[in-house]
Amino acid sequence: MGKFLSVFSVRNMLVLSLALNVSLFLRVLVLHDSQDGSFIGLRFKKQNRQQEVTSPVSHSSSSSSSSSLTMAQGDEDRIINLDHGDPTMYENYWQKKGDETTIVIPGWQFISYFSDATNLCWFLEPEFAKQIVRLHKVVGNAVTENRYIVVGTGSTQLYQAALYALSPNTEAEPISVVSAAPFYSSYPLITDCLKSGLYKWAGDARSFSKKGPYIELVTSPNNPDGFVRHSVVNRSEGILIHDLAYYWPQYTxxxxxxxxxxxxxxxxxxxxxxxxxxxxxxVKDKEVAKKMTKYIEINTIGVSKDSQLRAAKVLKVISDSCERSNIEQGDSFFEFSYRLMAKRWKQLRQAVHQSGLFSVPDFPPQSCKFLRCVFEPQPAFAWLKCEGEIEDCESFLRGKKILTRGGKHFGFSPKYVRISMLDRDKNYDTFVERMSTIRL
Amino acid sequence: MGKFLSVFSVRNMLVLSLALNVSLFLRVLVLHDSQDGSFIGLRFKKQNRQQEVTSPVSHSSSSSSSSSLTMAQGDEDRIINLDHGDPTMYENYWQKKGDETTIVIPGWQFISYFSDATNLCWFLEPEFAKQIVRLHKVVGNAVTENRYIVVGTGSTQLYQAALYALSPNTEAEPISVVSAAPFYSSYPLITDCLKSGLYKWAGDARSFSKKGPYIELVTSPNNPDGFVRHSVVNRSEGILIHDLAYYWPQYTxxxxxxxxxxxxxxxxxxxxxxxxxxxxxxVKDKEVAKKMTKYIEINTIGVSKDSQLRAAKVLKVISDSCERSNIEQGDSFFEFSYRLMAKRWKQLRQAVHQSGLFSVPDFPPQSCKFLRCVFEPQPAFAWLKCEGEIEDCESFLRGKKILTRGGKHFGFSPKYVRISMLDRDKNYDTFVERMSTIRL
Structure with missing residues (x-):
């Protein structure tokens, strides 16, 4: 009975906080700029920035300061922005965890640039390194033995560090960087942003025929389409970067x-x-790890210690939840998120079926050694195709007030769009509901 | 009496914690690589990195895990590394402040990529923006009215964002980037790191004669020499970036x-x-602020929220300490650090005088509107010259186990070295003591 009451009160709290969160989300009323294939395709309603910057504004993520503006809109009129993959879906889980992942940092600690001057990656917090190794061991998704760990300001910075480290820098012209289409829309932008003389985006790996050394990016599971990927060029002079951002059991x-x-x-x-x-x-090769570290030193003189400490705590709680789950049959982080993704994909497939205008990929079921069951991949993005005569799927959905990222940004057909599957419940539910009723 | 006791116990704590801190510092036994003019000129004693990365290591900055190794060394044999400007001098002050600057972040908050989607700089935490404006107002060192605030992963990233934003990108060749020598040693490295087609390091602004647009970097007070700087090229096609990292009352x-x-x-x-x-x-110009924001989006998809929140808290406590100091005649952050820098410069000038082999710049005294007194600049770095026949000052001091950064890294004569004035007390005291006894 005590347990029931405590669960009940946690649920009440969740409903309340969810309502508050939704109000913040609704502030983000954005229009999509279809010319911009970068991470954020946003334009802002508010024109007077000066006022915004100089006036006191609450920084709480559950702020409801503009709820009066947004609550007036009904769900049917609301713009649903699933263009970028903001993983706010996970908020609920972490809220449920309460203080377990709360981090406390005294003002005088972690002041130095250095985390561990004896480590090749001198700005890597030892506790974070420890938890990375532990989590990969618990999940079984990557080999960490005989590897150097390099921490980055997101994997975006590490991608650039890898390009810097792997480019020969001896050739007259920049090395070609390729990836099989559809590829992550930010890769070409990041690669060519500064018109580097070290490396240059060379497009779809499948049509790449230039001789000489090249770098091939293999994203597996792939962003945007979720399929397991292997290198496609397969020439002796190829250097591979594996982006495994989505190689976790909730997705595949x-x-x-x-x-x-x-x-x-x-x-x-x-x-x-x-x-x-x-x-x-x-990173297997010591010299590559060193050069990556050097890039991050030049680019940002290391990586936030505060976030590394927080990340260490979160990774620790996940590993703990997995190990507890084995003993107590409880709910590990990955079991929770796996079930939520499974539910969402089921909802989407039903909506797509009801509408009759779209299709999403089918994936062959595979055995998961971590969850000890067989399941179909349930990617973080849906790679949705507009069937029939709709040629520009992004524009078509924008007309229905659903913002997505069109196929051309991924080096592919505009009949496709990428849709984030990681938004908050309320937003996702409205999205699938609207999808199911779309007719020509 | 109660006050005396509490002060006494705080001092005891300080001595204890200082001793612990020193032991960590002593872990950083480094050899200087004189070929490397970048931020970190380090080589590491420990060879087996694998073990380091995979074994559990305490992340506390007051760790004393290797004190047995380092305590065996006497001060006379100890390598003093003042090559990089690690500002660990400030630890004492923040420790004294206790919980005032402690930050607590619950695991479920600040999950999103976005801080404020209505702001031009969508990843800027509103509370941090607020505290930046407040601190500049309190100190009176920068105009914030009609300015956009762009947050970066250190000012290093912002320098690159500025180059990206200010480069015309329409010219056939990259725009020249110049700064008057001696200039910050990392500028050339950062600028030319990726062999960008947008911009290119063109060296000393004083000898720059190329026609057409150019970017001039003005660091004031200057790193390495501490002098107040103004632009020197002064042509109509010049675009200026002002690096004001040291324009704070403890330094100038x-x-x-x-x-x-x-x-x-x-x-x-x-x-x-x-x-x-x-x-x-x-940033005054809206389009420049937008392009800087875009660079940081492409480079790292924003900036750590955790560190922004912590920075907001620290800035708030500093502003509070300044406002309290006005009323209660107490010790503001800047009064504390001003006095410490004054003491250190006095010690250094005495040591230089005693040795007879060196000189440091003299600065004209100026009136400080914030501290309401007249004083001579007391820079974060000492720009020390080896007088007489010593041609390579860096090598000479390395022979005395003092690691500094030689003048050539700053586009200047090797008779000069840059010395960090911001190290922990124990290290700084040993340094000046050793300096005072150096003879040919």
């Missing part, structure tokens, strides 16, 4: 520990803490 | 609020929290 069956030369991970998509801006690379 | 008299188009600041050198990796830019 864990078949075996990944064992590549250079693997990128991020907390944004594994635990949901995008605001931390923390990623890590597992 | 605050004559008036800086009022430039693009000003860079950082917590590393103002509050001492280098580990946070937080800086900010005050």
């Amino acid at each position: 069956p864990i078949s075996s520990p990944a064992n590549y030369d250079l693997m990128l991970f991020t907390v944004s998509k594994s635990t949901g803490h995008a605001g931390m801006r923390i990623g890590w690379a597992l | 008299p605050i004559s008036s609020p800086a009022n430039y188009d693009l000003m860079l600041f950082t917590v590393s050198k103002s509050t001492g929290h280098a580990g946070m990796r937080i800086g900010w830019a005050l």
Whole structure:
């Protein structure tokens, strides 16, 4: 009875906080800029920025300061923005965890630039390194033995560090960087942003035919389409970067520990803490790890200690939840998020079926060694196709006030769009409801 | 009597914690690589990195895990590393402040990529923006009215964001970036790191004669020599970036609020929290602020929320301490740090005088509107010259186990070295003691 009451009160709290959160989300009334294929496709309603910056504004993420504006809108009129993959879906889980993941940092600690001057990556917090190794061991998704860990300000910075480290810097012209389409829309932008003489985006790996050395990016499971990927160029002069941001059991069956030369991970998509801006690379070659560290030193003189400490705590709580789950049959982080993703994909497939205008990929079921069951991948993004005569799926959905990212940004057909599956419940539910009723 | 006792016990605690801190510092036994002019000129004793990364290591900055190793060394044999400007000097002050600057972040908060989607800089925490404006107003060192605030992963990232935003991107060749020598040694490295087609390091502004647009970096007070700086090229096609990292009252008299188009600041050198990796830019032009924000979006998808929140708290406590000091004649952060810097400069000048081999710059005294007194600048770095026949000052001091950064890294004569004035007391005291006894 006591347990029931405590569960009940936690649920009440959740409903209340959810309502508050929703009000904040509703502040983000955005219009999509279809010319911009970068991470954020936002334009802002408010014009007077000066006022915004100089006036006191609450920083609480459950702020309801503009709820009066947004609550007047009904769900049917509301713009649903699923363009970027903001992983706010995970908020509920962490709220339920209460103080377990709360971090306390005294003002005088972690002042120095250095975390551990004896480590190759001198700005890597030892506790974070420890928890990375532990989590990969618990989940079984990556080999950490004989690997150097390099921490980055998200895996975005680590991708650039890898390009810097892997570019020969001896050639007359920049090395080609390729990835099989559809590829993550930010890759070309990041690669060519500064018109580097070291490396240059060369597009779809499948049509790449230039001789000489090249870098191939392999994202597996792939962003945007969720499929398991392998390198496609397969020439002796190829250097591979494996972006494994989504190789976690809530998204895809864990078949075996990944064992590549250079693997990128991020907390944004594994635990949901995008605001931390923390990623890590597992690197086999010492010189490559050194050069990556050097890039991050030049680019930002290291990585926030505060976020590394917070990330260490979150990773620890996840590993603990997994180990407890084995003994007590309880709810581990990955079991919770796996079930939520399964529910969402079921909802989406039903909506797509009801509408009759769209399709989403089918994935072959596979055995997951971590969850010890067979399931179909349930990616963090839906790679939705507009069937029939709709040629520009992004525009079509924008007309229905659903903001997505069109296929052309991923080097693919505009009949496709990428849709984030990681938004808050309220937003996701409204989205699938609206999808199910869309007719031509 | 009660007050006396409490002061006594705080001092006891300080001595104890200082002893613990020193033991950590002593872990950092480094050899200097004179070929490397970048931020960190470190080589590591420990060879087996694998073990380091995979074994559990305490992350406490007061760890004494290797004190047995280092305590065996006497002060006379100890390597004093003052190559990089790690601002650990400030630890004492923040420790004394106790819980006032402690930050608590619940695991479920600040998960989103977004801080305030209505702001031009959508990843800027509103509370941090508020405290930046307040602190500049309290200190009177920069105009914030009609400015956009862009937050960065340290001012290093903001410098790159500024280059990205200010480069024309329409010219056939990259825009020249110049700064008057001696200039901050990292500028050339950062600028040319990726061989950008947008901008290119063109060296000493004083000898710059190329026609057409250019970017001039003005660091004031200057790193390494501490002098107040103004632009030197002065041509109509020049675009200026003002790096004001050291324009704070502990280092230099605050004559008036800086009022430039693009000003860079950082917590590393103002509050001492280098580990946070937080800086900010005050930007007059909206399009420039937008492009800087875009660069940081592409480079790292925003800036750690955790560190922004912590920085906000630290800035708030500093402003509070200044306002309280006005009323109660107490010890504000800047009064404390001003006095410590004054003491250190006095010690250094005495040591230099006693040795007879060196010189340091003399600065004209100026009136400080914030501290309401007249004083000589007391920079964060000493720009020391080896007089007489010593041609390579860095090598000479390395022979005395004092690691500094040689003049050539700053585009200047090797007779000069830059010495950090911001190290912990114990290390600084040993340094000046050793300096005073150096003979040819």
